[in-house]
Each structure stands twice: as C-alpha cells, then as structure tokens.
Amino acid sequence: MVSKVLVANRGEIACRVLRACKEAGLTSVAIYAANDAKSLFVELADQAILLEGDSITDTYLNQTQILQIAAMTGADALHPGFGFLSERAEFARAVSQAGIQWIGPSPNAIERMGDKMSARITMREAGVPVIPGEEIETENEEEALIAIEQASTRVGYPLLLKASSGGGGKGMRAVHHPEDLLEAARSARREALAAFGDGRVYLERLLTGSKHVEIQILADRHGRTIHLGERECSVQRRHQKVFEEAPCPTMTEEIRSAMGKAAVAAAMAVNYEGAGTVEFLLAPTGEFFFLEMNTRIQVEHPVTELITGVDIVREQLRIAAGEPMSCGELHLRGHAIEVRLYAEDAANNFLPAIGPLAVFLPPEGPGIRLDTGVRQGDEVTPNYDPMLAKLIVWAPSRAEALQRMRRSLDDFVVLGTVTNLRFLRELCDVTDVIEGTTDTTMIDRLWPEGWSPSLPDEFEDGALMAAAVAESAGLHRQNTSNHDASEHSGPVSPFITLKRRFP
Amino acid sequence: MHHQFRTAQGPVEITLARAGEVWHLGEHQATVEHDGRLMIQLASGTSGFATVAKVGDAWWVHFEGHTFCLERIEPGASQSGDEGGLTAPMPGKVLDVLVEVGQLVEAGQTLMVLEAMKMEHRILASAPGQVTGIHFTVGEQVQQGSVLLEMVEDEN
Numbered sequence: 001m002v003s004k005v006l007v008a009n010r011g012e013i014a015c016r017v018l019r020a021c022k023e024a025g026l027t028s029v030a031i032y033a034a035n036d037a038k039s040l041f042v043e044l045a046d047q048a049i050l051l052e053g054d055s056i057t058d059t060y061l062n063q064t065q066i067l068q069i070a071a072m073t074g075a076d077a078l079h080p081g082f083g084f085l086s087e088r089a090e091f092a093r094a095v096s097q098a099g100i101q102w103i104g105p106s107p108n109a110i111e112r113m114g115d116k117m118s119a120r121i122t123m124r125e126a127g128v129p130v131i132p133g134e135e136i137e138t139e140n141e142e143e144a145l146i147a148i149e150q151a152s153t154r155v156g157y158p159l160l161l162k163a164s165s166g167g168g169g170k171g172m173r174a175v176h177h178p179e180d181l182l183e184a185a186r187s188a189r190r191e192a193l194a195a196f197g198d199g200r201v202y203l204e205r206l207l208t209g210s211k212h213v214e215i216q217i218l219a220d221r222h223g224r225t226i227h228l229g230e231r232e233c234s235v236q237r238r239h240q241k242v243f244e245e246a247p248c249p250t251m252t253e254e255i256r257s258a259m260g261k262a263a264v265a266a267a268m269a270v271n272y273e274g275a276g277t278v279e280f281l282l283a284p285t286g287e288f289f290f291l292e293m294n295t296r297i298q299v300e301h302p303v304t305e306l307i308t309g310v311d312i313v314r315e316q317l318r319i320a321a322g323e324p325m326s327c328g329e330l331h332l333r334g335h336a337i338e339v340r341l342y343a344e345d346a347a348n349n350f351l352p353a354i355g356p357l358a359v360f361l362p363p364e365g366p367g368i369r370l371d372t373g374v375r376q377g378d379e380v381t382p383n384y385d386p387m388l389a390k391l392i393v394w395a396p397s398r399a400e401a402l403q404r405m406r407r408s409l410d411d412f413v414v415l416g417t418v419t420n421l422r423f424l425r426e427l428c429d430v431t432d433v434i435e436g437t438t439d440t441t442m443i444d445r446l447w448p449e450g451w452s453p454s455l456p457d458e459f460e461d462g463a464l465m466a467a468a469v470a471e472s473a474g475l476h477r478q479n480t481s482n483h484d485a486s487e488h489s490g491p492v493s494p495f496i497t498l499k500r501r502f503p
Numbered sequence: 504m505h506h507q508f509r510t511a512q513g514p515v516e517i518t519l520a521r522a523g524e525v526w527h528l529g530e531h532q533a534t535v536e537h538d539g540r541l542m543i544q545l546a547s548g549t550s551g552f553a554t555v556a557k558v559g560d561a562w563w564v565h566f567e568g569h570t571f572c573l574e575r576i577e578p579g580a581s582q583s584g585d586e587g588g589l590t591a592p593m594p595g596k597v598l599d600v601l602v603e604v605g606q607l608v609e610a611g612q613t614l615m616v617l618e619a620m621k622m623e624h625r626i627l628a629s630a631p632g633q634v635t636g637i638h639f640t641v642g643e644q645v646q647q648g649s650v651l652l653e654m655v656e657d658e659n
Contacts (some may be wrong), residue, residue: 354594354648358556358563381644410568415556418572425568455569460510462543463571465528466553467562468506468517470528471575473535476557 002077002101002321003027006070007045009081010060011373011384013297014041017079020313029073030068033059035383040373047073056384060084063091070100077101077320083385086296087114103320105295111271113293117164123290126269128262131281131289133204140380141189145466146183151203152178158206161185163192163199169239169322170195174206188347207281209439212236213248213288214279216262216304218315219272222324227260227310229332231300234438235427237350242420242443243427244300245308245337248282249398249436259288266293275301275316299340299390302371306336306394335398337405339424341372341412345388347452348424352386358416363408367401368396382418388419391438398436422453507576508562514576559648560590574648589652590618591645592624600641602652606634614652617645632656 006029014030018041021028030045033053042048049069051059059065061084070078078095080086086104093107104110105162113119117135124130133152133206138144152175161184171192173184185201193199211234219225232248247256263278270293277298277345279291301312310327319325343353360376372389374380380388393408395401409425423478430446432438470476504519520527524534531544533553539604541616543566544550561574599616602608608628615626615637636653 136543147522344602354644356558358558359554359565361554379644413554413565414570415554415563415565416558419570422569453569458545458547458549459567459569460571461528461531462545462551462553462566463564463569464508464510464515464517464573465519465526465531465533466541466543466555466564466566467508467571467573467575468504468528469526469533469535469541470555470557470562470564471506472504472519473533475539475555 002317004029004068004073004075005077005079005103005317006031006073006075006100007041007079007081009079009084009086010036010039010041010385012371012389013081013083013299013373015019015044016371017081017297017313018044020311021079021319024314024317026077026317029069031069033383035381039378040375049073059362063088063094067094067098067100070095071098077103077198077317079103079316080296082296082299087294087404089114103274103316103321105273105276106271109272110295112270115164115297116162116292117200120202120290122269123266126265128266128269128290129288131204131207131291133163133202135202136200139200141186141199144189145182145185146200146472148203149181152181153254155203155205158208160204160206161188161201162204163188163196163201165196165198165200165358166192171201172239196379205285207289208224210281210283210442211248211250211438212241212291212440213251213259213282213302214277214298215259216298216301216312217263217267217272217276217278218310218312218319218325218327219267219274219276220319220325221273221322224325225264225267226325226327226330227263228304228310228312228330230256230259230471231303232438233300234440235433235442236443237443241300242340242424243337243433243438244303244339245335245398245401246303247332247335250282252286255282255286255288262288262290267289274319275312287354299387300338302369302390302392303336306369306392307332307334309333317462330438334394334396335401336392336394337401338390338392339405339409339427340387341389341391341414341424342420342422343380343388343417345418347450349450350420352382352480353380353418355417357388357414359413361413362389362391363411367404369393388414391424393486402434423451426451426453509574509576510571559646559650561648589614589626589654590651591647591649591651594647595624595645597639597641597643597645597651600637600639602634602637602639604634608632608634608654614654615639617651626651628654630656 004027005021007014018028028045029355030048033051053059085091089107089110090251095102120130128443136147158176161173171188173185173188188201189199213230230248231246233244235243235317266278277294280288282288315325345351345353357378362370369392393404395404406428506517508515526533532544534542541553543553551567556563561572564571595617600617604613610630612628613625617624630653634654
C-alpha cells in the first residue's frame with residue numbers, strides 16, 4: 001500500500017511528483033530548506049516540513065533527518081526525484097528498512113548500475129554491447145597506471161578515461177596520443193578521488209560523431225518489463241544536456257527494436273523495478289553501445305510522455321504500490337522536443353546568473369508543456385541548480401515541432417534574470433538540428449570560441465526605445481516591488497519595479 | 504525627453520519626442536498599451552509588442568524574441584555612477600553592514616561588505632559625510648547596480 005508520499009527533492013521535479021501524487025489521490029509531504037520556504041513546490045504539497053540546517057549536506061542530502069521526517073509524518077513511500085539522494089543505494093536501503101516504500105529500483109540494482117565498471121560487466125554478461133574498452137579494478141595508483149598503459153595498446157586511440165563512480169564529466173579525460181596517457185590518467189584519478197572518494201578509472205574507445213540515444217524502461221512486479229522508445233540527447237554542453245527529443249530523427253525500426261531489446265535485457269539483468277533509462281552511444285554505422293543506466297526518473301522524461309501518452313511518474317507510483325503498470329501496447333505518435341531553460345549568461349561563457357524573476361510569462365497554445373519550479377516574483381539564488389524550467393513541445397511531425405519550439409521560445413518572456421532563452425532559440429536554426437544530424441560534439445564544434453547572439457541592430461533600437469518610453473511614461477511608478485506588494489490588491493500589473501529606493 | 508542607457512556596446516543617448524499618445528524616436532514609433540506593454544513600430548516596418556520591467560536602475564525589455572537589460576544612467580546621479588561606489592558592483596550577498604543610518608563616516612571608511620563570486624568586496628565611503636539610508640541587511644541578495652546605501656557628503 002502506498003497512501004502518503006514524501007518527496008525528497010525540490011524545485012521542478014518536486015512539483016512534477018507532487019502534482020502526480022495529487023492526481024493519484026495520494027497525500028504528499030514536501031521537505032524544504034529555509035531558503036526554499038517560498039518555493040512553488042512547498043505550496044503544492046499537503047504537508048511541508050522544514051529541514052534544519054543551512055548547507056545542502058545538512059538539508060536535502062541529510063538522510064537521517066529525512067528519515068525522521070518520514071517517520072514523524074507517517075509517510076509510507078518516498079520519491080527521490082533526480083539528483084540529490086536518488087541514486088544512493090544506502091539511502092534506498094535505509095528507507096526500505098524503515099518500512100517505507102522506496103519509489104525506484106532495489107538498492108542492489110542501484111549499486112550494480114551506479115558503479116560504471118560493474119555495470120559494464122553486468123551488461124556484457126547480459127549480452128548487451130558495451131563500448132570496446134577495459135576495466136581496471138585495482139585501487140593502487142602504481143598498479144593502475146601500469147594496467148592502464150597496457151590496456152591502452154589494446155583499446156587503441158583516441159580513447160576515453162572514465163571514473164568508475166563518475167558522472168557529470170568528472171574524472172573523464174579524452175586522450176588522443178599515447179604520450180598524454182599517463183598525465184591524463186593521473187589527473188582523472190585525482191579528480192575522481194576528490195569527487196567520489198573512488199579513484200578507479202577505466203578505458204573506453206572514444207567514438208566520435210556518435211549520437212547519445214537512450215531508452216526509457218518501465219518494469220513492474222508482475223513480470224512486465226517494457227521500453228517506451230528512445231530519446232535523443234546529443235546536444236550537450238560540458239556533458240549537460242540542453243536539447244532533447246523523441247523519437248531520434250535518424251532512428252530506424254530495426255535499430256529501435258534491437259536497442260529496446262538490449263535495454264530490456266539490461267533492466268532484467270538487475271531485476272529492475274520502476275522507471276529507468278538505459279543510455280547508448282549510437283555510431284554513424286548504426287552500431288550502438290551501452291553507456292550507463294540511470295536508476296531514477298530523468299530530467300527529459302516528458303518527451304517520452306508526449307509521444308507515448310504514458311504518464312511515467314504516475315506509473316512509478318502505481319508500480320511502487322505493487323500494482324501492474326497501466327499502459328497497454330504502445331504506439332509512438334508525433335514528435336516531441338524539450339529544451340532546458342537555465343539562469344545563465346550564454347554569451348558570457350554560460351556563467352550562472354541570479355536575480356529576480358520580475359516577469360515570467362511562459363508561452364501558451366496547443367502542444368506546449370512547461371515543467372517548472374518557479375513563478376513570477378521568485379528570486380533566482382546561487383543556492384541550487386540554475387535550471388528554471390523545461391519547455392516541451394509536441395507536434396505531429398519533427399519539422400512542425402521545431403517550428404512550434406521556435407515560436408514558443410520567441411514568446412517566452414523572462415525579465416530580471418539573464419537566461420539562455422536566446423541560445424536555445426538559435427539552436428533551433430542550426431543546420432544539424434534542422435536536419436537531425438546532431439552529435440555530442442556539436443556545440444563545441446559550432447561555437448569553439450563561445451556563443452554570442454546574432455542580434456539585428458533595429459531590435460536593439462526597438463528595445464532602447466521601449467526602455468526610454470517606459471521611463472518617460474513612468475511605467476515603473478505604477479506598481480511597487482513584489483516585496484512590498486501587500487497593500488496592492490487586484491490584478492498585478494506587469495510593471496514590476498524591484499527598486500528599493502524611490503528616485 | 505532625453506535618456507541615457509548603458510548597453511553591451513557602451514552608453515547610448517536617446518531623445519524621444521511625443522505627439523499625443525504616440526512616442527517618436529527618429530522614424531520609430533511607440534504607444535503604451537492598456538496592459539502596460541509597448542507597441543513598437545520600427546522604421547523598417549517591423550512591429551511588435553515589448554514587455555518591460557524595471558529592476559534597480561535597469562530596464563529589462565523583451566522584444567521580438569530577444570531580451571535586453573538596459574541600465575539607465577540617471578542624469579547627474581553621483582551615487583549610482585562609476586564614482587559613487589554605493590551600488591553593488593556585481594550580484595552577491597551582503598556579508599556585513601558596518602554603519603547605521605545617521606552615522607557620520609570618514610572618506611575611505613568601510614560601509615558594507617559584499618560577497619560576490621566567492622570574493623569579498625568592500626563598499627567604501629568616497630568622501631566624509633552622513634549615512635542617510637541603508638537598503639539591505641546581512642544575508643540579503645543584491646543585484647548588480649542595486650543601491651546599497653545612501654549618504655550625504657559633507658559640503659566643503
């Protein structure tokens with residue numbers, strides 16, 4: 001039985017899960033740090049409990065405190081979202097031992113997939129193709145370096161060194177020449193040790209020109225493990241996905257079927273339960289190789305939801321409650337694209353930005369979905385990830401979806417904080433994106449010296465004129481700041497002045 | 504009406520004319536809509552709505568899918584100019600407030616300490632005078648260009 005779900009996360013994904021709980025008729029509990037007291041997700045929960053402490057370690061990563069809150073509120077299930085504690089096997093174990101249903105796979109499955117080397121071995125044994133390479137199990141630095149050097153001659157160049165406990169590009173090095181190997185191996189080990197407390201690295205052949213394609217999996221306790229087709233997430237910046245779509249534009253029925261089978265085999269090899277994602281590299285030859293498995297809900301899950309009609313989070317709740325998944329035979333329909341809206345200055349080396357969301361007006365219309373954890377009047381702070389929202393569009397064809405995304409991004413108004421909106425908009429006009437021939441190196445290839453917007457002079461004239469007219473017409477005096485808007489009644493005017501000093 | 508804005512390319516001067524409800528900037532025209540947006544008609548024939556918001560001294564403008572942050576240079580403003588130093592040089596957090604309203608301060612005295620981009624920045628009095636306003640308290644986030652404190656400089 002699942003009746004009361006504690007959501008151990010914040011922001012956008014917490015909102016997504018809390019809304020799903022409400023729709024499923026489940027009671028929900030949010031946990032929040034003091035600096036999140038006014039965040040949207042807190043008000044979406046039936047009950048919200050303050051986490052003591054200031055740092056992320058003391059709050060959203062504090063397993064003891066979260067378990068105490070779960071016990072205190074009588075929660076009988078826990079949804080970890082993504083990031084934070086979502087892939088910590090020891091937390092999943094502690095939650096289960098406390099008699100609370102972990103909404104996700106078993107701790108054992110998380111462990112076997114979390115360690116990249118053991119995942120490769122598990123997959124190879126399950127008959128899933130892995131990238132040619134070699135695992136180096138030894139912890140000892142000297143032995144590891146010797147083994148890496150020997151393995152490199154068999155793997156061949158260019159090659160990739162990857163941390164076994166890695167993620168987010170940490171402990172990862174591309175090596176193009178044998179003479180650079182030892183230095184790269186030493187620094188990858190150092191970085192991995194510092195970031196994950198585990199310096200083990202392994203070798204993989206570097207497959208250039210490949211696409212990042214992943215398969216969404218669902219598995220229930222009634223013997224059903226299915227895949228929901230693929231997503232392509234090749235457009236990445238420093239291993240951070242920015243533009244995701246489903247289906248993959250170059251996918252064939254044959255490859256989808258083979259990749260889907262491999263993903264289901266991967267999930268069954270670890271007795272997987274719930275929602276998960278198996279990531280592959282798809283080479284231009286049509287060959288594909290296992291990259292890793294993410295044992296949690298993924299940021300880009302909405303594109304799959306839009307083309308399959310399956311509510312993946314709702315299915316997670318159902319599966320955790322021991323029910324069979326509700327979806328029947330799947331038919332992929334149309335095309336979906338997601339972009340990630342970040343508070344960052346794309347023209348200034350993508351530096352994170354902070355500020356007020358003085359105006360936050362998302363686009364509207366058919367086929368548009370916005371998953372966000374913020375609303376107008378919120379403050380973007382440096383405390384957490386700078387992702388503000390995911391904008392997802394659906395249309396019958398890829399060309400129409402891309403056109404809808406362009407229109408949506410043009411209509412999206414965010415004032416007060418710098419965002420990557422324009423960068424995303426210009427991505428939609430890149431030839432590789434239009435033709436669907438994106439690969440994982442595209443952004444670096446297109447903008448090696450950094451990105452800057454192409455801006456017609458006359459638009460700047462228009463903006464300057466707008467600012468000058470707004471100032472002359474006294475638009476900023478028609479409303480006071482959001483911070484002291486308490487005496488203001490009636491509809492909120494769009495002229496929001498956050499200025500604290502009256503001129 | 505005359506305005507100055509700081510843009511990415513440097514300061515720009517704007518002189519607006521007004522005829523009834525219509526504003527003119529050279530061949531460009533603008534009207535204020537009832538919902539506060541501006542209808543902009545450019546000389547080229549392009550027209551569209553602009554959404555605006557003022558944050559600190561800056562006007563944020565969304566026009567034709569582009570977003571602009573245009574910092575207004577106040578005519579004759581000494582405190583928010585480059586010299587004043589009583590505005591936040593970059594976004595950050597207030598670490599310490601070392602003065603009170605009404606306090607007399609000397610030139611060079613530290614008034615406030617900010618943390619921005621993991622570095623400390625001291626906000627100093629540029630001349631002797633009296634603090635007449637403090638707009639932030641310890642722990643608050645400040646935007647670039649926010650007026651942190653106000654002071655009246657001694658006359659001499």
